[in-house]
Amino acid sequence: MTTTSARATDTPAAQLPDYPMPRTARCPFDPPPALHALQDQAPISRVRLWDGSTPWLVTRYDDMRALLADPRISSEDTHPQFPHQSPALKERRRESRTFISMDDPEHARLRRMVTAAFSIKQVEALRPAIQKIVDGLIDAMLAGPRPVDLVQAFALPVPSLVVCELLGVPYADHDFFQANSKALLNRGTTPQQARSALRQLAGYLDRVVGDKLAHPADDLLSRLAERVRAGELSRHEAADMGMLLLIAGHETTANMIALGTLALLQHPDQLGRLRESDDLKAVASAVEELLRYLTVVHSGRRRVALEDIEIGGVTIPAGDGVVLANDIGNRDPAAFPDPDRLDIGRAARHHLAFGFGVHQCLGQPLARVELQVVYSTLYRRIPTLKLAVDLDELPFKHDSGVYGVYELPVTW
Template sequence: MTTVDRDPRAVARFPMPRRNPFEPPPEYREMRRTGPLSYVTAPSGTRMWLVTRHAEARQVLSHPKVSTNTSRPDFPSLRPVGRTPTPEERAELVKARQGWIIDMDPPEHGVYRRMLISEFSVRRINALRPGIQRVVDELVDEILRQGPPVDLVEMFGLPVPSLVICQMLGVPYEEHEYFQTRTAQILKMSHDPNASKAVSSEIRSYLSDLVSRAEREPGDNLIGRLVKEYVHPGALAHDALVGMAQLLLMAGHETTSNQIPLGVLTLLEHPEQLARMRADPALVPGAVEELLRYNSIADWVAFDRMACEDIEIGGELIRAGEGIFVLGASANRDERAFDDPDTFDIHRTARHHVAFGDGVHQCLGQNLARAELEIAYETLFRRIPGLRLVDDVDEIPFKFTSAIFGPYELEVTW
């Protein structure tokens, strides 16, 4: 086991941005070659481990002694340590994060996740497919009505997940537009924390009102079922259900709204594979898995962790209290797990990718995400066969430094 502080695997700069829309930061390959783990030192002086290989990534994500609770006061942060929050601010933070399973550790995590799990089963999601198809068809109708050129982020990537989650949560049809403009605003403002905080709290009060309406009259939708099964018997608080709904909205929206246009772009850049997929819709699910692996839109930011006890991973001793970042985009290009990993190949078996994570926090919405992506790509390329880019790839604006990667805009014509 190596625990030497002046280890050559320490990296000078983290996070390093992507420079190419189809490649993770090039430093990842070099780190992966040197060993399964590298590290940086946070401004607080704490060591933060970077996990670059697939096997060790899965080991960390499934490790029982690894925490994901970023609101713990001792959770190591990459950012310089700021002012310590007052007890009132901390109480507000804890209230705002109620129901956020992504930040909970077992056993609390399991209690909340079990309440949601049946809503995202393959059976339940298959039942939603006709509704998703309707949403996608109506958006394509609108794109065709408007005529070229259109921005696929604005007219397709953003509204698909928003309208689908509206259906799931039970947002009344006449309120869809209000809801959709607010969620799109949050994503557009992610560079301006104050503005996005204001819209976030507006959405939170909207969701709180939606939950109150369901408490009076529970409908046949996700919120209505949770109200009947857990809120009414006293097993789930109002605020926690609001938090759950908000997490589902955020976790499902930012990811899917980037993956849809980035996937369209990747397919357009591989016309032969696109032609094969179009000719045989049975190839669509495999293409979606490969896009998730190849694009890896959620990289380290989805996977920040802390060791709760001393643990050994990849021959290294990670001490209690040290931070761990799993580099998902690196694990998904690990040559030990995927042959020729930098090649996009819709025929490969890619399903063991970590684009949805692993372990107890593995993406709750993955069946829904797969259904949305399959229907979005299949429908778009079937109904607009001549779809092509307006600009060269190097003229497309990308979110090279954002938490979740994708294009800001994707102008297409046909």
Template sequence: MTEAVQIRPEQFPLTRECPFSPPKEYRDLREEAPIARVNLLDGKWAWALTRHEDVRTMLSDPRFSADRSNPDFPQMVMGRVQDDDAEKSLISMDAPEHGPARRAVLGEFTVRRMEALRPRIQEIVDERIDAMLAGPRPVDLVRELSLPVPSLVICELLGVPYSDHEFFQAHTATMVSRQSSVPDRRAAFQAVQTYLGDLILLKEKDPSEDDLLGRQIIKGREEGTYRHRALVAMAFLLLLAGHETTANMISLSTVALLENPDQLALVKADPARTLPAVEELLRYFTIVDTVTARVATEDVPLGGVTIRAGEGVLGLGFAANRDPEAFADPDDLDIERGARHHVAFGFGPHQCLGQNLARMELQIVIDTLFRRIPDLALAEPVGKLAFKDEAAIYGMYSLPVTW
């Protein structure tokens, strides 16, 4: 039986040891008590999983529920922003509800459909780098490239006006910050929900096949399954996940490659190495660490303990992706390791819907950025850069670069 390990409430969720390393406590837990009881900010406790095998097992077991409205669901921030009667998001659904809802939009994110977007994404990246090259130095890569690229892409994909990007970027930043107050996060959530609800009402009057929201309206009406509130919830999830996560990965990937010139040299020498590099960078950072929280719906034996019905579980992705049993020398950045089995996109039925899009955006940005600006360099030492240590989605506030 694994011993219970207690961590003071103010310490969990834990802060990264440095921009490139998990908290030391993750390693301690994995070695001493890989399935351990930890205290949460709200005074409750949950089981924390730190081994790669255990995290994947939990995420593929239907006895662990993703329903965030369950009062026993482990909360990583204080206070709920949604009302109990709010429309469920896709990431909060369980079977049998989850399967049809996911399949309804899954076709929008196939490899073939994503590849059809490649020329437009390449055009967007080139336009942003043109603007960087034409302006003064140093340049804030977050403002000039990392945020605009995925924001433009997801706006065009969904049919959301990019002219409103500052509005939703500001509100989503409030929502993912653990330092935001509950009223502020709730207000931000409601503002984006209202914005998307009004936008979708306009699209319902004359839906177009040219964007995802229009196609979902047309398809839902033809099948007799269309619901306005369900599409608003879906749009909210895709808009938030579609720009915030990829934007942070662009910045972090740039820093990691610049700080590991041997790895960057491999990418520059052979573009075929870029996709493996993307997988390794996703593993290396695991920017959404505790999105894989669940609650047990019945007693489940796992890794030598019995998790009882109603007990919360945290699948710590960053710990799992640095598990030496799954990845040799896990703290090294090694783009040739073959890291496709990482859990940066989750695992099982809730694995990230937009992972094909994220991979392609990262591939195009990395290839294009270092091809067009081969002497790109940090304008400040890593120790002076502003990382999002308090955010639910790890990343960078700014990244000054020069050449």
């Protein structure tokens, strides 16, 4: 195969397509059509970001897996060519750095401090408590007025209650941290607004860590406070790590609950199969397929090439930014036959919704259990659940780094 020289294919930035790309309103669950075209015709090509930078966009599944496992690809977001998602997230990196934006060995050292809390064994032990939370919220919905916004009444509270319990953060503060998380993920947030949100969250988590130093309990932030006391971690690092886990621990799962419910309501045959199944393996399979089909983190995995890398017939030069578009990677027909069809019986666990390689999502075991409990309970307990508005009236999160709906009015 002839390898294309990156330098020979340079195109003026003004002529490159903007990324992220717009979705089609009539297909709210599908990646943008332009991504399909690139995957078919130019699977590794340059795009233009919000700041005028022109990183490489990777759109095929196999190329993404190869690059995410390649040590020549860096997650260090301090690199001058790192392709930041938005002004807000670039500001976040200036104010706060965590292990997800570091390379080994520092990445591995810090990640190991919290890995045990998200092990499959530890997370499975939380299943009864998660079930109790889910049942309690459904009880409250059934006893209340209709229609109800499923986002506020159910999708946001489930993971927020779980992560607060896990971390040792008071759930009573959920409005505060949800509002600031939302600001950081919105692509329209200014650097000044992002700085304010970050400092408020950082100050809050620092106070919580301080409280755990004085009054340790059986929670993850208390265990991080022990690391601070032992000199293995600074208090600032512990607060930053707590902020990362708090934001990541509720935002993505909340959007998967709401958007997954909407997708199932729009595919009643698949919803019926899920509702009628009492096989836990079938429920787990449905979760994996919905993760693949929706891929709510739809701004790609961001990296920088440390050396020249030949991939897919293209040479990505050292120092260039790279965006791995996992949403379209999960719709690659080479990896998933008939990829635009939702099929909860599909063997889809090899999807890229949680990334791949050493930086794959730390919290994926917890997210899986939360979604399994939700998807096996909600539709069975409310079998007549339905949308209370037309699909085209729903406010989708086109302006956020995590895709979903801002509101989901439902009734039964």
